[in-house]
Structures are given as structure tokens and as C-alpha cells.
Amino acid sequence: MRTKLHLNPSKKYLLACSFGPDSMALLSLLIKGKYDFFVAHVNYGLRPEAKSETKQLAEFCEYYKIPLHIHEVKEKISSNVEEKCREIRYQFFSDLCNILKTDFVLVGHHEDDVLETFIMQKKRKNLVNYYGIKKESIVKGVKIIRPLLNYRKIDLTNYCLENDIPFAVDSTNLTNQYYRNLIRHEIVEKMNDMERDALLNEMQVKNTELAALKKKVEVDLANRCDFLKNLDNLELAYSLAFLGRKVKPDFEISFSCVQQIRKCLESEKPNIEMKVNGLLFKKTYGVCCFTLTILPSDYHFLMESPSLLDTPFFFADFRKEYSNRKIKIEDFPIEIRNPNKDDETYIKGYKVKIRRLFIDWKMPIDLRSRWPVIVNKDGMVIYVPRYRIDFSPTKNENFYVK
Numbered sequence: 001m002r003t004k005l006h007l008n009p010s011k012k013y014l015l016a017c018s019f020g021p022d023s024m025a026l027l028s029l030l031i032k033g034k035y036d037f038f039v040a041h042v043n044y045g046l047r048p049e050a051k052s053e054t055k056q057l058a059e060f061c062e063y064y065k066i067p068l069h070i071h072e073v074k075e076k077i078s079s080n081v082e083e084k085c086r087e088i089r090y091q092f093f094s095d096l097c098n099i100l101k102t103d104f105v106l107v108g109h110h111e112d113d114v115l116e117t118f119i120m121q122k123k124r125k126n127l128v129n130y131y132g133i134k135k136e137s138i139v140k141g142v143k144i145i146r147p148l149l150n151y152r153k154i155d156l157t158n159y160c161l162e163n164d165i166p167f168a169v170d171s172t173n174l175t176n177q178y179y180r181n182l183i184r185h186e187i188v189e190k191m192n193d194m195e196r197d198a199l200l201n202e203m204q205v206k207n208t209e210l211a212a213l214k215k216k217v218e219v220d221l222a223n224r225c226d227f228l229k230n231l232d233n234l235e236l237a238y239s240l241a242f243l244g245r246k247v248k249p250d251f252e253i254s255f256s257c258v259q260q261i262r263k264c265l266e267s268e269k270p271n272i273e274m275k276v277n278g279l280l281f282k283k284t285y286g287v288c289c290f291t292l293t294i295l296p297s298d299y300h301f302l303m304e305s306p307s308l309l310d311t312p313f314f315f316a317d318f319r320k321e322y323s324n325r326k327i328k329i330e331d332f333p334i335e336i337r338n339p340n341k342d343d344e345t346y347i348k349g350y351k352v353k354i355r356r357l358f359i360d361w362k363m364p365i366d367l368r369s370r371w372p373v374i375v376n377k378d379g380m381v382i383y384v385p386r387y388r389i390d391f392s393p394t395k396n397e398n399f400y401v402k
Contacts, residue, residue: 011103013037018052022108024167025156042089065074094140109146112153227385244290284364289395300337314372331376361387
């Protein structure tokens with residue numbers, strides 16, 4: 001087995017160590033490579049032998065003078081065990097990285113884990129962001145590196161046995177209680193070399209195809225209905241995932257939701273909204289987007305004299321210039337508020353309803369209730385900022401909508 005890790009020796013690492021053969025082999029390789037690193041271990045209190053394993057790890061780290069940080073989980077974990085344990089350990093790693101100022105977290109995922117993950121992805125037929133396991137990723141703001149992805153589990157176990165490195169086998173991994181264990185025992189462990197290589201090659205091809213697909217759909221046109229509705233189902237799914245992750249990085253979308261959104265795209269209605277996995281999908285006059293929450297619509301702010309206001313709804317700096325917003329000094333004090341249903345203003349000498357302006361501008365419905373208007377001391381709406389479909393805040397101006 002190769003014993004040299006391809007890691008940057010100038011960086012500082014945090015090793016996530018469970019005391020299993022994979023992470024203990026990685027711990028030994030880090031010691032041999034004389035890397036600068038700490039060890040992090042979590043005892044979830046789920047198995048009687050866990051305390052003994054934690055003690056053995058502590059003794060090993062003390063012998064080699066490796067700093068060890070242990071998190072003893074006090075609360076009882078009785079449901080969604082895998083998910084909750086993952087949340088606990090990565091939060092622990094994130095906190096430690098901030099305290100210790102480490103560059104990366106190292107985890108002991110290996111080739112068998114890659115194969116298990118790929119098989120599970122194929123069986124579940126969910127939308128996949130990457131097939132198998134990435135060598136590097138980010139979890140809770142922490143950079144994760146997996147240096148053992150080209151190593152087989154049996155090789156790592158044999159390495160520990162041949163070098164007298166202590167380790168323990170988690171008894172929960174020996175049963176088929178969890179779906180991953182079932183895949184491991186019934187499929188991966190029974191595969192020969194040719195079958196493993198064939199599966200890894202298939203995964204590589206799929207990732208190449210996936211990268212090409214993402215390049216096609218992750219474009220500036222991805223929020224245009226006419227672009228989206230001409231995509232096939234898989235392309236549409238990745239386009240929507242791309243849009244959603246701009247707002248929520250861990251956003252996922254099911255194929256059933258993709259079909260519902262396709263119906264929205266093909267509908268003649270110009271304004272449609274629907275909830276999708278914690279976000280709100282909006283179609284407005286040929287443009288689509290995902291949003292988190294809508295700000296409360298009712299607000300009003302008084303500006304007694306030319307000054308600065310920075311609010312959740314708009315930014316106004318009239319200390320030097322305000323005539324470009326059709327404001328005169330005799331208009332003060334002015335009020336900046338959301339519009340009322342009967343508000344009117346003058347455009348090129350003609351009186352028009354504000355709500356009619358919004359319709360003509362094809363403004364999204366959720367923006368209409370919170371779009372600011374400027375009212376002078378006599379109660380007249382003297383300025384309404386122009387909306388355009390490609391609207392985005394222009395922060396170099398003295399007045400802009402957020």
C-alpha cells in the first residue's frame with residue numbers, strides 16, 4: 001500500500017478520527033509524513049465499547065504527542081441517528097477549526113465508500129450534484145479533504161494490522177440495519193477487481209457528462225422561462241437546482257417538483273408562486289427565481305431635511321444631491337413609504353395610478369407592496385423609482401431599492 005500522502009506540508013490539518021481502521025491508518029500516515037495536525041474524536045455514547053475506544057485513541061495520541069480534542073455527546077440520540085451524528089461531528093469540527101486556526105479537516109473515506117455512495121445514488125435515482133464522493137468539499141464553512149479515496153478498505157485494515165496500529169470495528173457496521181451497510185455487505189464486499197473497476201469507470205463517465213450538463217444550464221439565461229421550458233427534464237432539474245443554490249447553498253429539488261414547475265413555466269399566467277423545499281419559486285413575466293422570505297410590506301420613514309436613510313427596503317442619501325429624484329428643498333420634510341392602493345403621481349404632466357405603473361412595468365407582485373415611493377410634505381407622491389425586469393440594486397446611486 002502506498003504510504004505517502006499528497007498533502008501540502010505547509011498547511012495545518014484537523015484529522016477526524018473515529019478509531020476505525022480507516023482513520024487510524026490515516027493518523028499513522030500523517031505521523032510518518034510529519035504533518036502539522038490535531039486529532040478530533042466524537043463519542044456519541046451509542047455503544048458500550050465507545051469509552052474504551054476513546055481511551056485507546058487518547059493513549060495512542062499521547063504516545064506520539066499528537067494534540068487530541070474529544071467531544072462527549074451528552075444528549076441521547078434515539079431517532080435519525082446517522083443524520084444527527086453527522087450534524088454533531090461536523091459542527092464540532094467547524095468549531096475546532098475556528099479555534100485552532102486549521103486549514104483543512106481530513107476524513108478517512110476510501111474507495112469502498114465511493115462505490116457504496118455511487119450504488120446508492122443509482123438506486124435512489126435522485127438529482128445528483130456529483131457521483132460518488134468528492135476529494136474536496138465544504139461542510140459548515142470548513143474545507144474537507146479525503147486523501148484515501150484511492151485506497152481500498154481491506155488495504156487500510158491490513159496496513160493497521162501489519163504496523164500494530166490499534167483500531168476498533170464499529171459493531172453497528174456489521175449488521176444490515178442501515179441501508180449503506182446492506183449495500184456494503186451484499187454488493188461491494190462481493191465484487192471482484194474487474195467489477196469494481198467497471199463501476200468506477202462508469203462513475204467517471206457520469207461525472208464527465210454531469211459537468212458538461214451543468215456547463216450548459218448554469219448560464220445567465222437560466223432564469224428565463226423561454227430558456228427553461230425548452231430543456232429536457234434532467235437539464236431543467238439542474239437549472240432549477242442552480243437557481244435555488246444561489247439563495248440556499250444546500251438546496252435540493254425532486255423530480256416531482258421539477259414537473260410541477262414545468263407546468264408553471266408552460267402556463268399562460270404571468271405571475272405564479274409555489275413553495276419548493278423551504279424556498280419560494282416565482283414566475284413573473286417570463287423571469288423565474290427562488291426567494292427565501294418576503295419582508296413585511298408596511299413601512300414609512302420620515303426625513304425632516306436632506307440626510308441619509310439606510311433601511312431594509314431602500315437606501316437614500318440626499319445630503320448632497322436630491323434634485324435628480326424630482327425633490328425640491330421646499331418638499332421637506334418628506335416621507336418614504338410603501339405605496340397605498342389609491343396613490344397617484346404625475347408622469348409627463350399626466351396623473352396616473354401607482355398600481356397601473358407597476359402593471360405596465362411588469363413588476364413582480366411581491367415587490368409591488370414594498371416598492372418605495374417618496375411623498376412631499378403636502379402628501380403628494382413626487383417620485384417613484386423605475387422598475388425594470390433586470391432590476392438589481394445599484395449601490396453607487398444616492399437612492400436605490402434593496
